[in-house]
């Protein structure tokens with residue numbers, strides 16, 4: 001049995017997970033989980049972008065995603081600067097494609113364009129948002145395992161810099177679209193390298209049983225390269241590899257980069273075609289709770305540069321221009337979800353222990369990750385500070401589903417009650433983008449805050465919006 005810092009009162013009986021300890025100060029914001037401008041004000045309330053959360057809630061309602069623009073831009077810039085610097089000597093810098101699926105809207109696309117990033121879309125919808133936000137098409141990339149003819153045609157017509165070949169059939173479809181539009185289309189070939197990344201480890205195998213990309217070991221990737229080179233309408237820019245998500249070290253990228261560079265060098269040897277680029281994908285981890293300790297962009301960039309430079313030297317090929325595709329690591333920590341507590345219920349468990357359920361005005365419709373991936377999140381009482389002792393609590397939503405959990409385990413002040421504001425950090429990635437209208441709960445707005453101004457960059461959905469789809 002682990003000794004518990006707060007003694008028996010809050011320990012075993014509550015069944016807190018081993019990683020979660022009773023906070024010394026339940027009001028303290030856990031470092032690393034919050035956006036750059038978030039802090040507690042003198043009155044104890046959470047502030048962000050120069051605004052009190054009560055003011056944000058009064059103006060925009062709850063539940064709401066509160067997006068710290070300064071933080072988002074800073075993370076985007078940090079990736080761009082770190083990768084540019086780390087690869088400057090080897091290949092003149094690097095390109096950072098923001099993975100739009102993490103979260104996108106036209107404001108975000110504009111910020112990314114201004115900060116010098118590129119944009120990675122995997123559907124026509126994500127493409128449309130990027131274009132409308134003013135992202136230059138040559139800095140955009142379209143990937144996906146099942147791109148429709150319409151999506152391919154739209155990408156080619158819009159002048160996208162790169163379209164990713166994900167299967168052999170893509171080669172002729174993209175080439176035909178390019179021929180129809182009288183252009184030469186830049187393409188990358190997505191390679192599955194047999195590296196499966198997990199949160200704190202990775203598995204290197206020969207084959208991958210998944211729907212994306214073309215197998216390196218099985219020869220499909222080499223066949224696709226040959227097919228691309230046989231179509232003059234296609235400009236083979238390089239290979240593309242993406243090994244997974246929430247990765248906390250460079251070991252997985254190291255194995256992936258070595259394997260994909262092996263094919264890169266073979267293409268130069270066998271076809272006399274030196275591909276100018278190599279895309280190593282995204283998947284850089286973020287901290288959702290105290291369990292996670294992500295690398296900085298500088299650490300990631302330096303580690304990946306060492307691996308790539310060494311592998312290219314061993315293969316005697318020039319270092320191609322490197323691209324990476326962070327989504328979560330830019331968007332995730334920039335945003336917290338602001339909820340209002342509706343009900344609090346203590347439930348008796350087997351053995352006499354009790355669990356506190358704190359229910360908020362959202363849930364699995366605005367954050368499906370807890371239910372879908374068994375993800376951990378944290379939460380804090382946002383509208384005020386409290387001197388009540390911490391109680392292990394479970395934050396749940398309002399949906400008609402017992403798996404509707406937002407935060408499985410968190411110590412919240414014992415006096416949290418109806419009307420209190422609660423904030424869940426790290427919800428900028430894969431929350432609004434995966435939001436749904438389960439139970440006909442309209443989706444929350446995304447409220448960007450900066451310099452004392454809160455503005456909805458995605459407005460709140462209304463019942464009218466939902467009913468407008470219902471044509472009777």
Ligand SMILES: *Cc1c(COP(=O)(O)O)cnc(C)c1O
Pocket residue numbers: 099101102120143242244245246281282283284325326327328329429
């Ligand atoms: C999902 C995805 C990303 C982004 O992953 P993150 O974990 O958000 O960094 C990048 N590239 C590709 C091809 C992806 O599918």
